[in-house]
Amino acid sequence: MSALSISQSAPRLGPLRMLAAFLLAAAVLLWPLAFGQPKFLLHIAIMIAIYGALAMSMNLMLRIGQLSLAHGALFGIGAYASAILSRDYGWPVELSFVASGLIAALVALVTGPVFMRIKGVHFALLTFALGEVLVLCFVEFSDIFGGNNGFGQIPAATLGGLLPPTRYGSYLLTASFALAVYFGLGALYRRELGIITESIHQNEALVTASGFETLQFRVAVFALSAAIAGWSGSLYAHYQGYISPDSFGFWTAVNAIIMNVLGGAATLTGAVIGAVILIPLPELLRDQQQYQRLIYGLTLMALLLFMPRGLLGLARQVLSSLRGRS
């Protein structure tokens, strides 16, 4: 009940916050102009935007207390769908992009009614298996997906010539998408979505007893999360021009989770901060791949051990949802 009463006090965007949001968006989109559009930094920024959006889609799942290890594969479904539609079927990139998220959402809608009944660690294991099956499909059905050789010559997104055909153009597109996800989900969290997730979180039995279909709601959240993951995948495919199954495995989902954990709290900003910390690491140390992995692993361990306060918020929330629902 206490959670439901939040609805009156849920903060709306005041004019000051709107101005702050506008300035933030402008700064994010325009900074490269002030720095002479540095290619390498732009590449990292594009990766942050794409994986940040994926991390935010994972944040949505964590909100309802479901740890999904299939998001790497959903990211992959978006990437392959968009690539196949635009290259092999000649669809415009913009249309393929729209379709890619819808196809990923469709997968969630089909599996969701059964999958979302499973909770806790078993849901994580279930989505792990689902992700592995999907990635094995990308490998096995090579006449559609290109198999382990990958899938190349994916056309770039130009928005009908609106975007400059430079790396800054790709950045504008991916960063706008990430900003849209950030503000869109933020708005949803402040309204019904946030209130309902919070109430389900506190007392699902009560919410169900009040006549609210929690299962349907959670399937819808799963679908929305899958759509965002799929769209991120589509942007990834059109930016890279080449995709292969190993970009969409278990570790992609894990990295999205780790970004949320590093961010420290179960907030969208936390997920973005996680992406900003984690993405540059492999890009900066690209030549010494093993040192990079070692540093990555050690840093993560140190953060988990010595920064428990930031992590505990999320861990507690997930844990209580892993345990508490019956």
Place this chain on the structure above:
Amino acid sequence: MQLAIQISIIALMSAFVYALVALGFTLVFGILRIVNFAHGEFYMLGAYAVYVFYGQLGWPYLPAIAASALVVGLFGILTERILFRRFAGDEMGGMIMSLALAITLQAAVSLIFSVDEHSVARPVEGAIELGRIFLAKDQLLVVAVTLLALAAFYALIEKTRLGITIRAVAQDREVALLQGVRSWRIMALTFGLACMLAALAGALMAPIYTIHPYMGELVVVKAFIIVVLGGLGSLPGAVAAALILSFTEAIAATFYNATVATMLSFLIVIAVLLVRPAGLMGRTS
């Protein structure tokens, strides 16, 4: 007939090896409530330890595998103490810590031994001939040692005081604490034991296949499938599921291909999780 027996021996060998890894995996989950994704890395460390002791230092094979299991087991106790203890019961935190450990160990081994594959010389050569059936001696050795280890482990868990204590902590830690069990010590011991079993499996498999820093990833996936099929925390379930998995896999891989075989086993996992989340033989909580 001959093909059937050959397939059976290979399936039996991998079943026992997977069972050793899966038992530790499920034991750690039972005691610490941690899904240890780094469990395969202890298997990998066991293989590299035998590569050093037997391949490089030239120790005899059996002492070398015993030493490998022991060293990795002690290392496991150390990681439990430093990394995992504070995440006991925190499924999310523990899982992420195990992922961090997996990355770190893979990278460390790659830096020390390089990412290239190494091979370990076979400790026994040749085959036993029974009529028209040939049985490779090195595979039989693996079957014999793993069977012995499984029996010893079963005796330890079922018959000894330590085993009873471990099961008590797995069932209900608080009650075990009330009975005067020092559960932290049991957790460390269990974790070490689990790592030891995985390392033994790795050490035994090192001469059969080549070794490389990422060899644990595949094995932990198998262990994962077995544990889900058998039920998280169930020991007899793990052994039964290991047998089912290896025979299905050996047959599917012989007549179709390995990708299809893996896909099939994951589909079975999904079906089991949906219909009977506690696993085929697990207890429903």
